[in-house]
Amino acid sequence: MGIVKTCAAFAAFLLAGGSAGAQGAKPTDPQIAHIAYTAGVIDIEAAKLALGKSKNKEVIAFAKDMVRDHTAVNQKALALVKKLNVTPEDNDTSRSLAQKADEERATLSKLRGPAFDKAYAENEVAYHKTVNGALETMLIPDASNPELKDLLSTGLKIFQGHQEHAEHLAEALK
Amino acid sequence: MRHALLLAAAACIAGNEACAGEVIKIKIDQLAYAPASVTAHVGDTVEWKNADFIAHTATSIEGRFDVMIPAGGTGRLELKKVGSFPYTCRFHPNMKGELQVM
Numbered sequence: 001m002g003i004v005k006t007c008a009a010f011a012a013f014l015l016a017g018g019s020a021g022a023q024g025a026k027p028t029d030p031q032i033a034h035i036a037y038t039a040g041v042i043d044i045e046a047a048k049l050a051l052g053k054s055k056n057k058e059v060i061a062f063a064k065d066m067v068r069d070h071t072a073v074n075q076k077a078l079a080l081v082k083k084l085n086v087t088p089e090d091n092d093t094s095r096s097l098a099q100k101a102d103e104e105r106a107t108l109s110k111l112r113g114p115a116f117d118k119a120y121a122e123n124e125v126a127y128h129k130t131v132n133g134a135l136e137t138m139l140i141p142d143a144s145n146p147e148l149k150d151l152l153s154t155g156l157k158i159f160q161g162h163q164e165h166a167e168h169l170a171e172a173l174k
Numbered sequence: 175m176r177h178a179l180l181l182a183a184a185a186c187i188a189g190n191e192a193c194a195g196e197v198i199k200i201k202i203d204q205l206a207y208a209p210a211s212v213t214a215h216v217g218d219t220v221e222w223k224n225a226d227f228i229a230h231t232a233t234s235i236e237g238r239f240d241v242m243i244p245a246g247g248t249g250r251l252e253l254k255k256v257g258s259f260p261y262t263c264r265f266h267p268n269m270k271g272e273l274q275v276m
Contacts (some may be wrong), residue, residue: 065265072228072245157205158228161266168267 026142027091033081034088035097036139036152039131040070040077042101046127049105050120059117062124062169066162073155080151114173121170128163132156195253197221200271202230202243205263207271215276220251230263232271240264 027035047066054060081088104123111119135156143149195218201208203225214220222232224243232241232249238259243249253275263269 069228069265076227154204154226157268158266161205161263161268164267165265 027093027138028089029084029143029145029148030081030086030089031091031093032139032143032152033077033086033148034090034094035134036155037074037077037088038094038097039134040074042097043124043127043131044070044074045101046105046108046120046123049108050116053109053112053116054120055113056117056173058169058172059120062121062165065165066124069158069162073151073158076151080147084145084147086145118170118173121166121173124166125163125170128159128166132159132163135159195219199223200232202226202269205230205266205269207232207269210270211272211274213274213276214253216253216256218253218275220253220273222249224248228265230265230269232261233264235260235262 043066047063047070050059050063051067054063104127108116108119108123135152140149140152140156143152195215198212198214198218198220200212200220200222202222205226207222212220220232222230222241222243224230224245224247227245229245230243232239232243232251234240236259238255239251239261241249241251253273256275259273259275261271261273
């Protein structure tokens with residue numbers, strides 16, 4: 001529950017226009033690229049934790065899907081920033097994402113068995129909701145480069161699929 | 175031409191795959207099956223071509239088939255039964271399609 005609360009707090013921060021750079025300013029493309037990449041890394045790390053801890057077949061399959069898809073998206077993102085000659089730029093939103101994720105991982109890592117599986121699945125639902133909300137309301141509209149916008153839009157469709165998949169998983173684990 | 179037809183007929187009698195029905199092509203792009211709904215016949219083969227950079231599946235909702243379609247690759251299914259078969263992607267359940275087999 002604590003994990004979900006943390007996520008909700010982060011969502012509120014992001015959706016309230018959480019500062020990426022200067023207060024109230026729109027994030028720049030290098031900042032957006034950094035936020036999107038960081039969000040992917042966080043989900044890969046959560047999945048790796050699940051792969052190390054869970055014995056549930058469905059949870060393991062889901063975690064493997066997360067590693068595979070988020071790795072593929074991040075590889076695309078890296079190739080794109082290289083092509084555009086953009087250097088991803090660390091920012092408050094990325095730092096806040098990473099910090100919250102560290103806290104969530106610490107909470108998750110204390111759990112075992114079905115309690116872990118349930119918390120991981122619920123966290124994945126909340127996390128994808130948050131990231132998808134941020135993509136829809138901030139990252140995609142604020143991105144200037146059309147190729148970056150396109151990749152973020154594709155990412156949104158992929159992550160909406162993950163959210164639905166996570167919802168099914170969380171429901172099955174209830 | 176006549177020769178070719180005879181050969182085709184011979185292949186059919188021999189049960190060669192080449193004489194099976196049509197190949198129905200479905201493209202996957204941006205997490206969507208296109209066309210989302212296809213009508214086909216028993217003996218036809220459905221071929222999904224994945225233009226996305228992530229892997230997908232075509233998985234029957236009722237557990238009738240489960241076809242892996244790698245990123246940039248293809249997956250095939252030979253249709254053996256008449257019926258209506260809704261399917262989805264196991265990895266991205268927001269993707270939905272349907273096979274109508276006559």
